[in-house]
Amino acid sequence: MTAAAIPPPRMLVLWCPDWPVVAAAASAGVPSHLPAAVFSANRVVACSAVARAAGVRRGMRRREAQARCPEIVVFGEDPDRDARLFEPVAAAVEELIVGVEVVRPGVVAVPIEGASGYFGGETRLVELLVDHVSGEVGVECQIGVADGLFAATLAAHRSVLVEPGTGAEFLEPLSIAELDQPDCDRSDLVDLLRRLGLRTLGAFAALPERDVVARFGNTGLLAHRLANGKDERPPHRRHPAPELSVTKTFDPPLDRIDVAAFMAKTLAGRFHSGLASRGLACTRLGIYATTERGEELSRIWRCAEPLTPEAIADRVRWQFEGWLKTGDGRRPTAGVSELRLEPEETVEGRSLQLGLWAGGAGTEHTPEADRAARALVHVQGLLGADSVFTAVLEGGRGPGERVRLVPWGDQRTLAEGHDAAWPERLPGPSLATVFEEPVPATVVDADGAEVGVTDRYRLTARPYEVTVDGEARRVRDWAGPWPVTARWWAPDGPDTCVRVQAVLEGACPQQPDLAVLLRWQRRCNPVWTVEGVYD
Template sequence: MSLSPNTPSPKPPSPQSSQTPQSSRSPRLLVLWCPDWPVAAAAAEAGLSVAEPAAVLAANRIVACSAVARAAGIRRGMRRREAQSRCPELAVFAADADRDARLFDTVAAAVEELVVGVEVVRPGVVAVPVAGASRYFGGEHRLLERLVDHVSVQAGAECQVGVSEGLFAATLAAHRARPVPAGTAAEFLAPLGVQELDQPGSDRGELVDLLRRLGIRTLGAFAQLTERDVLARFGADGVLAHRLASGRDERPPGRRRPAPDLAVTETCDPPLDRVDAAAFLARTLASRFHEGLATRGLACTRLGVHATTEHGEELGRSWRCAEPLTPDGIADRVRWQFEGWLTRGRGRTPTSGVSVLRLEPEETVEGSALQLGLWAGGSGAEHTPEADRAARALVHVQGLIGPEGVCTAVFDGGRGPAEQVRLVPWGDRRTPAEGHAAPWPQQLPSPSPATVFDEPPPAVVAGEDGQQLDVTDRHRLTAWPWTVELGDGGPCRVRNWAGPWPVTARWWVPGDRGRCVRLQVVLESGRQPQPVAVLLRWQEQGNPKWTVEGVYD
């Protein structure tokens, strides 16, 4: 058969098409996903109705919100003040990983009543192999219907399920509540946006942003690149993301089986019946477990926590993690699991204390011992006795007030003082954002204020006639600043001032199109003998228009 000049040439089959050999495909997984689980868990613990808007905050920003809150205009990443201005009746809860894991154990237990081999990916998501269960229940569709109904009745949780090859594709299928036919994972992923690569805990935000700036907007477009080109341009992390976009799993199907002696078992005398006692034992056991893997050059990515009670009850759960688990991560998951076992309620708690606790590495990867960086800001400080004591003290404080209560500062790029420093919880990786050292047009000139407010207090900037100042279209003040009133302290005379400096960043975002300028002023305060220097910000859209962004020493 001949081809006319206008007839397109036949294309070779895609390497991820249905012609891929069955042996190279990832196993089919069923993923059950509870939407907005941090909000659902917080609302359930507080006895809040699902019809009321609610959100969970971390570092003064929204990390999760309910569907009712989204309908009111609340979005992830929004500051608390802006969210409450859009929805005054919004119920706000602090992020609590322990609470999310403890309440989710009821959902995992309900899934385990129907399907064996439950793996907790994170609070809100569980994965199970689908092959055996689908044959038992007469097909995947019957299994999905039965599972959703059972979880709704037994755990009282709203959930969605999806089936596909590999955990990544199955999770996205659960977000859309659909089973993907066998062998079509690549076709299912192809039209989806590359932002789907940035799943919770993956830390691929910078890669996604780079792909979008390069014009790669869909997973299919990313999958069409060769693996060699991806490795040369994006490194090992890019190759892993490329595998996911191509419909393959994070790791090849032939995974290394850990040796039997890698499991760690501890006999508890007296038996454990309190969460605090279990948390104390978990620290020691996690260190032994991690050292045993590290001596063999391994790291654990799927942890099995198994326990036996005095009355012979067998308890067990698998925890999956995208990154190799550290000793602290292992201890946290053991503590979360004990909280779920001992406080799940409704007649599901064990009838006696735990007498035997066993940690088993159900999946391992090549790795090395992970060490905790201390004071040198990522430069590799030595582990001195003083630094070790300080680290233990800070971890102890975190156990009392929560992980977000102890933070260290990391310098990031940005135009404003609040954008130039990011607080990282103690123990997390302290890496500056990409491009932090690049030039930033319209950046606030030095020196930077010593105190920066998360919620800037209002201010009144007035001219000599007592009228509040405004800013013209050319970013000039309508009059010279004469007095500034901060809160209820009364007006202070302006001794000197500099600016204004316009800020036109994020003009493409609908909610950030309002103009704003910054103004540095030195005030003569009657309460203090020395003048006070403050950084003021004027916002075109907002009430009040003038706020205090920072205070200089």
């Protein structure tokens, strides 16, 4: 039998629907009956069934989602939270079946040829697994069984057990959009296939493989294999050499997630370099740990694409969060004394071509930058991972909305629309200091009456004096107002705020003037606050 004729392994996939929302709601203590969604770059990445019933969809902008469902609870994307809370689910599956692989938080896969025979068939195994996970962890899950991971994942979305050898028939009528999975972005390929008139997986699978490679390259070839019900890669993969494993011992043992995260970065770099030196890359990562009391911890992470050093470090960090923050009875009783990374599966590597000279034009690898990076990592090691941040520009209208703080070492990705011409955005110059919580203030006119805002967003009088923290200062000059209308879809009316720039005189000749940004908001008490100060 040729390699191409070898069928993909029989796989069981357990899928927890809307897991990012489930994890976020559980972490924040939000009841499951409330509509909720997780947003990234101002777009919906996951939403609950209640939110979907109200018209919210994945990829929808935040404003449109809130217009369709004003009561929706908004959460930010947090892969660490998703992975940490998913560990009890993976552990519950592992109590019945060995060889569990975490595809991504919310999805686990496991070969079931041996387990199905032990438990009396696939149907009986699925019933036992659903009852066990629901009883032990208390989360909703769906299970699918098919030949190969891709078909089994789509079967889990439909709670279907596909008969052996019929994977291609099962996939044939499904939409071509199924190729675009969260762990492997193929949106550009899917869009192109649609424009070419290929609407289903069966229509794409019917194309000759040679033509697919010539037109779409390696990405198209992999997608074509999936559409045909084959495995993600040919079954004859390289057998990882034993010396490619990387082991690290810790004295004292690791019992803090932030310290483990820093160790993971160094270990991931060594692990990736060892593979790259042999022209390999890892697609299934085994993470094995031993505690000070001899407890053995293990988990295998499967990835659609070869892992980068950053991706390896992320998975090690996620796994440590899952182990160290899980519930009583599952948490290890001592710190981790040994950590081992093993390449469970490798493919041809994809190396990154770096610059010839570090510190050259257009790079950030200058000696000064390296020294600063080491200093910041040292501060994080002393004070924790959340002690050092860098700023990333975001899209928004208010000064506090335009900056997102990213922990040092995490990926600094610019949000979509960060440089767009936002309507109602405050004109320059930018604030030097934005207060985390606006400071209450009182703004009065020359007669001592409080200055308000009309329905047409005009000030009722000229600002004469501003009192902040009990200190009254006269207004030398001012500009505005600049109105911002938010939540215009709310049943009780829009939430409008008005911003005014003002220069305040010093209380005495020796005291310099102070330039501030004042904000008036109808639903706030007090009405006027100081949002920030200028240099």
